Amino acid sequence: MFSLPVNVSLAAEHAASPWLIGAMGLCGLVVGSFLNTVIHRLPRMLERAWREECAALDGREAQPAPAYNLAIPRSHCPHCNAPVRAQHLVPLLSWLWLKGRCADCGAAISARYPAIEALTAVLFGVCAWRFGFDISLLAALVLTAFLVALAGIDLETHYLPDQLTLPLLWIGLALSLVGDGEPFPLGPREAVLGAIVGYLSLWIVHHVFKRITGKDGMGYGDFKLLAALGAWLGLQALLPLIFFAALAGAVIGLVLIWVFKRPREAPIAFGPYLALFGWLLLVFGERT
Numbered sequence: 001m002f003s004l005p006v007n008v009s010l011a012a013e014h015a016a017s018p019w020l021i022g023a024m025g026l027c028g029l030v031v032g033s034f035l036n037t038v039i040h041r042l043p044r045m046l047e048r049a050w051r052e053e054c055a056a057l058d059g060r061e062a063q064p065a066p067a068y069n070l071a072i073p074r075s076h077c078p079h080c081n082a083p084v085r086a087q088h089l090v091p092l093l094s095w096l097w098l099k100g101r102c103a104d105c106g107a108a109i110s111a112r113y114p115a116i117e118a119l120t121a122v123l124f125g126v127c128a129w130r131f132g133f134d135i136s137l138l139a140a141l142v143l144t145a146f147l148v149a150l151a152g153i154d155l156e157t158h159y160l161p162d163q164l165t166l167p168l169l170w171i172g173l174a175l176s177l178v179g180d181g182e183p184f185p186l187g188p189r190e191a192v193l194g195a196i197v198g199y200l201s202l203w204i205v206h207h208v209f210k211r212i213t214g215k216d217g218m219g220y221g222d223f224k225l226l227a228a229l230g231a232w233l234g235l236q237a238l239l240p241l242i243f244f245a246a247l248a249g250a251v252i253g254l255v256l257i258w259v260f261k262r263p264r265e266a267p268i269a270f271g272p273y274l275a276l277f278g279w280l281l282l283v284f285g286e287r288t
Contacts, residue, residue: 032120039116077102082105119148140282154221194237226238249268
């Protein structure tokens, strides 16, 4: 079962070697580079698919378009379309070496790319420190990668794709079948309850808010993400997860409105807060 408060001394039990932490950090740089591709391309892939479906429903033929997926076309500058050279594909270092600009046209390259790579490297290193060399580390890295991708997509598009939330849910449920070990000491019953209550809790809040205000307070992707986290972390983690995510979202939202003059009607992504506190509970939450 999951219990609070969190216990940051748990990592001492595993005594992960600096070599493992460093190796996982380097692995995180590479995975972060791939996650950048997912964050950038997956929403565009889905938009293409939706347009083709709409055209088919209208009895129209979709306009032919070049192949576009996570592998094709190769990485290129969005401004001049020049392919990125192999020596410029080194995670983080290439962006620093090029001073954040395209080697061909000099256009600025978004700081999101090195930020995601560095963030993933740090998170992978912390997972290694926390779990040590164990099969649970692999599971923690999988959850971490999914959460980084989902948070990045939600921040940019205010959308949490089923192509990520549903596999994450099913992986959590599948891992519960082997339970009785970190980071998922949950059996199937606890995981299923966590998923059901996670989904329904936000679903109820959403519909109550809509009934009162006539507006949508959040998207269905948030329900599915919380269901997935419930399957990984269990029922007992949901209350602190929702509380801290909602609190952080409210505080940051007020700062954006009061300090940065953001319009009150502008939507605020909730997925990144769920992802952040879900990851913190995974890594630092005490399990008994």
